[in-house]
Amino acid sequence: MEWGFTEDRPIWQQLTEQITLRILKGEYPAGSRLPAVRELAAQAGVNPNTMQRAMAQLEQTGLAVSSRTAGRTVTDDITIIQNARKERAALAVTQCMTTLRELGYCRADALTILKEVSEHE
Numbered sequence: 001m002e003w004g005f006t007e008d009r010p011i012w013q014q015l016t017e018q019i020t021l022r023i024l025k026g027e028y029p030a031g032s033r034l035p036a037v038r039e040l041a042a043q044a045g046v047n048p049n050t051m052q053r054a055m056a057q058l059e060q061t062g063l064a065v066s067s068r069t070a071g072r073t074v075t076d077d078i079t080i081i082q083n084a085r086k087e088r089a090a091l092a093v094t095q096c097m098t099t100l101r102e103l104g105y106c107r108a109d110a111l112t113i114l115k116e117v118s119e120h121e
Contacts, residue, residue, distance in 0.1 A: 015054035
């Protein structure tokens with residue numbers, strides 16, 4: 001797995017976002033066991049405490065569940081994952097629409113652009 005970090009935000013937040021994205025994309029399927037904190041920390045090249053903070057944040061969002069016997073797993077509640085995917089998509093669309101409005105495009109123009117771009121992918 002590739003891990004990339006920027007200087008603009010704390011590493012633990014970026015780790016949380018990257019693991020969240022992997023859950024939403026199905027790289028870590030619903031109900032599957034997540035790698036141990038130390039293993040993930042070694043892969044990412046970060047301190048285990050930093051990774052622990054990211055994993056605790058995943059638990060707070062409901063995407064991860066901790067068990068004394070099974071370690072951490074991805075939630076098996078598909079609704080939580082679907083809602084998180086929808087929220088992430090809505091955020092991306094909102095950011096895109098903000099940029100297009102700044103460029104002077106209206107909603108109809110934005111839809112046309114979206115259709116044109118999606119046809120070329």
